Amino acid sequence: xxxxxTIIDAWIQHPTPGFVAHPMFESLRxxxxxxxxxxxxxxxxxxxxxxxxxxxxxxxxxxxxxxGFMISNEDVASSVDAAKGRLIGVGSVDxxxxxxxxxxxxxxxxxxxxKGIRVLPWLWDLPxxxxxxYPVYVACCELGVxxxxxxxxxxxxxxxxxxxxxxxxDRVALDFPELTIVGGHIGFPWTSExxxxxxxxxxxxIDTSAYKSHRxxxxxxxxxxxxxxxxxxxxxxxxxxxxxxxLERLSDLELDEETTRLFLGGNARAVFGLDG
Numbered sequence: 417x418x419x420x421x422t423i424i425d426a427w428i429q430h431p432t433p434g435f436v437a438h439p440m441f442e443s444l445r446x447x448x449x450x451x452x453x454x455x456x457x458x459x460x461x462x463x464x465x466x467x468x469x470x471x472x473x474x475x476x477x478x479x480x481x482x483x484g485f486m487i488s489n490e491d492v493a494s495s496v497d498a499a500k501g502r503l504i505g506v507g508s509v510d511x512x513x514x515x516x517x518x519x520x521x522x523x524x525x526x527x528x529x530x531k532g533i534r535v536l537p538w539l540w541d542l543p544x545x546x547x548x549x550y551p552v553y554v555a556c557c558e559l560g561v562x563x564x565x566x567x568x569x570x571x572x573x574x575x576x577x578x579x580x581x582x583x584x585x586d587r588v589a590l591d592f593p594e595l596t597i598v599g600g601h602i603g604f605p606w607t608s609e610x611x612x613x614x615x616x617x618x619x620x621x622i623d624t625s626a627y628k629s630h631r632x633x634x635x636x637x638x639x640x641x642x643x644x645x646x647x648x649x650x651x652x653x654x655x656x657x658x659x660x661x662x663l664e665r666l667s668d669l670e671l672d673e674e675t676t677r678l679f680l681g682g683n684a685r686a687v688f689g690l691d692g
Contacts, residue, residue, distance in 0.1 A: 422472045422680075422681050423469070423470050423471045423472055423650065423663075423680045423681055424471070424472065424473050424474065424475070424649075424650070424680070424681040424684040424685065424690070425466065425471045425473070425474035425475065425650060425651055425652050425654070425659055426474075426475050426598070426600070426623040426625065426649040426650060426651040426684050426688075427475060427477065427564070427600050427623055427625035427626075427651035427652065427653050428462070428474045428475065428476050428477075428651075428652060428653065428654040428655075428659075429476055429477050429479065429487055429653075429654070429655070430457070430459060430462045430476050430487075430491075430492075430495040430503070431457055431487070431655055432457065432486070432487050432491055433453050433454060433455060433456065433457060434486060435479065435486045435487050436453055436457070437453045438486060440572040440573065440574070441572070443571070443572075459495055459498040459499055462474075462476075462495070462499075462503075462654070462655075463499060463502060465654055465655070465658050465659060465660070466502065466654075466659060468658070468659070468660045469652075469658070469659035469660040469662070469663050470663075471659050472502070472681070473501070473502055473503070473504060473690070474502070474503055474504070474654075474659075475503075475504045475505075475506050475531065475532065475684070475688065476492055476495055476496070476503045476504070476505065476506065477492065477505075477506035477507075477508065477534045477564070478491065478492045478505075478506065478507050478508035478534070479508060479536070479539070480508035480509055480510055480511075480535065480539075481536075481539045481540070482512070482539075482540060485508070487508075489505075489507045489508065489520070489523075489524055489528065489530075492505045492506070492507065492528075492530070493505060493528045496528075496529075504530075504531050504688070504690065505524070505528055505529065505530035505531065506530055506531065506532040506533065506534050506564060507520065507521070507524030507525075507528065507530045507532075507533050507534070508533065508534055508535060509521060509533065509535065509552055511535065511540055511542065511546075511548040511549065511552070512548070514548065514551040515551070517551055517552050517555075518551050518552070518554070518555045521533055521552060521555035521556060521559065521561075522555060522559065525559045525561055526559070530561070531561060531562075531688045531689065531690065532556075532561050532562040532563070532564050532598070532688055533552060533555075533556055533561060533562075533563055533564065534563075534564035534565065534600075535549065535552070535563075535564075535565055536565065536566045537565055537566065537578035537579060537584075538566060538570045538572075538574045538575060538576065538578050538579055539574070540578070541574070541575060541578060542578060543577070543578040543580070543584035544565055544578070544584050544585050544588050545583070545584045545585070545587040545588050545591075549588070550591075553588065553591075553592050553595050554592075556595060556596075557592060557594045557595050560689070561596075561688075561689075562596040562597065562598050562621075562687055562688060563595055563596070563597055563598070564597075564598040564599075564600060564623075565585075565597070565598075565599060565600065566579055566599075566600050566601050567579050567580075567581050567585065567599035567600065567601060567602070567603040567606070567610055568601045568602060568603040568604045568605070568606060568607070568610075569604060569605060571626070571656070579601075579603070579606075580606055580609070581599065581603050581606050581609040581610045581612075581613050582606070582609045582612070582613070585597065585599065585610075585613060585620075586613060586616075589613060589616070589617040589619070589620055593617070593619070594619070595619060596619045596621070596687060597617075597619060597620045597621065598621045598622075598623055598649065598687060599613075599614075599620070599621070599622050599623070600622075600623045600625045600626070600651055600653070601623075601625055601626045601627070601653070602622060602623075602624055602626075602627055602632070602633070602636055603622070604627070604633060607633045607635055607636055608635055610622055611635060611636065611639050611644065614639075614644060614647045614648075615639075615643065615644070620647075621647050621648070621649060621683070621687055622636070622644075622647060622648050622649070623648070623649040623650070623651035624636075624648065624649070624650055624651050624662070625651030625652055625653035625657075626651075626652075626653040626656060626657055627657070627662070628657065628661055628662050628664065628665070629662060629663060629664070629665050629666040629668070629669060630664075630665040630668055632669070636648070637669055640669075640671065640675060640679060641671065641672075641675060645674070645675045645678055645679075646678055646682075646683055646686075647683070648679055648683065649679070649683045649684045649687065650662075650663075650679050650680050650681075650684070
């Protein structure tokens with residue numbers, strides 16, 4: 417992977433001290449051996465993790481929640497500026513304020529230059545077909561940016577139900593055929609449902625964040641090798657999973673050269689409208 421600097425990671429977050437310290441990430445701190453929360457986390461740490469895996473660019477996201485922003489859009493903008501072209505911003509919004517959320521989508525895209533919006537349904541305990549998302553979808557359609565979300569079960573001790581692709585995300589894709597949707601975390605244990613949506617809807621995509629390549633379900637690998645070669649994006653979910661660990665056994669999948677190229681960068685460039 418070190419000889420492939422054009423790899424694009426579709427889902428990371430440059431963590432803030434408050435994000436790392438949140439009680440729900442106790443397991444993350446344990447996995448990473450973090451005993452003391454630093455006052456600041458340097459951008460060099462994230463860039464070094466990218467370099468170790470040959471990641472050229474990564475989409476780094478904000479975390480909005482009912483309790484406030486865990487990683488704010490301003491935090492993301494600062495990380496993007498500090499990374500000097502290596503990071504691409506993905507914003508988030510407060511679903512409790514419909515017009516405020518719409519204005520924030522516009523600000524993220526038009527002023528901050530972000531390339532997408534991400535909301536985590538499990539964090540809000542609201543499935544994506546809830547009415548509170550719909551103004552955000554309209555704004556994303558108007559601005560031509562993808563809406564990104566988590567699909568599948570949750571790692572933190574929260575309900576997994578909002579992550580079911582069918583019926584919740586199916587309804588969204590029906591109501592908004594113009595909306596580009598990227599479902600992160602592959603949808604497990606409902607991966608087949610997520611694949612069925614990607615097959616059914618031209619604008620629905622899957623990213624592999626939170627999963628190491630040797631843990632991809634067989635049905636996802638078969639989809640990548642067949643009709644889904646343009647529908648699956650590589651993602652790591654750093655710092656929960658480091659990119660180098662996510663890619664370590666990619667060759668075991670025996671993807672052909674074209675599928676590998678699309679998976680590791682080509683699809684992300686097309687979906688998020690990134691230049692070469």
